[in-house]
Amino acid sequence: MKATFTKLELHFKRPVGTSRGIMNIKNSWILKLTKDEITGVGEISIIEGLSPDFENSESFEKKIQEVCEELEHGAWNMEHGLSSLNTFPSIKFGIETALRDIQNGGKGIIFDNDFTHGKRQLAINGLIWMGDEIFMNEQIEQKLEEGFSTLKMKIGAIDFETELKLLQSIRKRYSKNEITLRVDANGSFKPQQAKSVLEQLAELDIHSIEQPIKAGQWDEMKKLCALSPTPIALDEELIGIEYVSKKIELLETIRPQYIILKPSLHGGISGTQEWIQLAEERTIPWWLTSALESNIGLNAICQLAGEYKNKLPQGLGTGSLYTNNVESDLVVENGFIFKK
Numbered sequence: 001m002k003a004t005f006t007k008l009e010l011h012f013k014r015p016v017g018t019s020r021g022i023m024n025i026k027n028s029w030i031l032k033l034t035k036d037e038i039t040g041v042g043e044i045s046i047i048e049g050l051s052p053d054f055e056n057s058e059s060f061e062k063k064i065q066e067v068c069e070e071l072e073h074g075a076w077n078m079e080h081g082l083s084s085l086n087t088f089p090s091i092k093f094g095i096e097t098a099l100r101d102i103q104n105g106g107k108g109i110i111f112d113n114d115f116t117h118g119k120r121q122l123a124i125n126g127l128i129w130m131g132d133e134i135f136m137n138e139q140i141e142q143k144l145e146e147g148f149s150t151l152k153m154k155i156g157a158i159d160f161e162t163e164l165k166l167l168q169s170i171r172k173r174y175s176k177n178e179i180t181l182r183v184d185a186n187g188s189f190k191p192q193q194a195k196s197v198l199e200q201l202a203e204l205d206i207h208s209i210e211q212p213i214k215a216g217q218w219d220e221m222k223k224l225c226a227l228s229p230t231p232i233a234l235d236e237e238l239i240g241i242e243y244v245s246k247k248i249e250l251l252e253t254i255r256p257q258y259i260i261l262k263p264s265l266h267g268g269i270s271g272t273q274e275w276i277q278l279a280e281e282r283t284i285p286w287w288l289t290s291a292l293e294s295n296i297g298l299n300a301i302c303q304l305a306g307e308y309k310n311k312l313p314q315g316l317g318t319g320s321l322y323t324n325n326v327e328s329d330l331v332v333e334n335g336f337i338f339k340k
């Protein structure tokens with residue numbers, strides 16, 4: 001097998017705000033594996049300050065190179081090789097995607113299902129990035145005009161009162177039956193203030209709040225999930241949890257209303273599937289979200305979502321964020337993503 005990779009510096013059309021700061025670019029590495037003249041492509045995508053396997057580009061590329069050499073020299077088998085990458089979920093995701101692509105003939109088919117063949121559309125949410133009030137209002141209006149019926153608003157960057165007013169302005173125009181509102185706090189609230197935030201959000205019929213407090217505070221998060229009038233979805237909380245026993249402990253201790261899964265952060269394809277199985281066994285709903293991948297990674301996550309009958313809107317509408325994205329047959333229309 002031949003294994004190569006190249007760095008892809010993705011440029012945002014305009015800077016995007018998160019609770020971790022402003023992003024102008026995002027780095028990915030495109031992995032190509034060739035076996036018997038069939039080439040499979042995968043994406044190794046990281047978010048600086050969030051991805052558990054990334055410290056700096058030099059050491060990260062060194063790790064990718066090591067894995068590529070193991071693949072080329074035949075010192076790598078699927079089961080052992082993938083388990084050895086549990087602490088490198090983004091690399092694991094890229095390799096799993098490329099290997100699946102090879103197995104299906106190198107045609108960009110990661111999963112052979114109705115979505116992949118253009119026979120099924122997936123509902124997605126429209127993402128409202130953090131920014132000043134004017135910018136956030138512009139995004140809200142744009143997403144509503146584009147036909148989205150589920151909006152996800154990043155909160156925690158400007159003062160909460162202003163963010164609350166933006167949510168109130170939407171709710172005055174649209175009931176919960178017309179527009180579903182999700183918010184993503186990225187752990188920006190302290191436990192002592194979260195209770196008040198959750199109560200105020202409940203008055204607006206907010207569908208869910210992602211990660212209201214920072215990850216790692218299991219006891220505090222357990223209390224919030226037990227008492228919150230606004231359903232809580234775990235996201236960052238799941239990062240770095242590798243073993244089945246620990247995943248079960250987390251789910252049964254915190255008892256979240258939802259979990260949100262990003263393959264690049266939560267164990268690659270196989271790790272994500274494991275989370276889904278454990279959540280479903282405990283009747284905990286879930287949805288998938290991209291971790292700002294290019295269209296290569298986004299395509300793989302969409303196909304993974306297509307393996308399940310989950311009707312909740314997924315977080316997969318990120319393909320239009322970049323000026324230099326990879327060409328794709330993915331289309332977003334009226335709040336759905338599909339292959340043309």
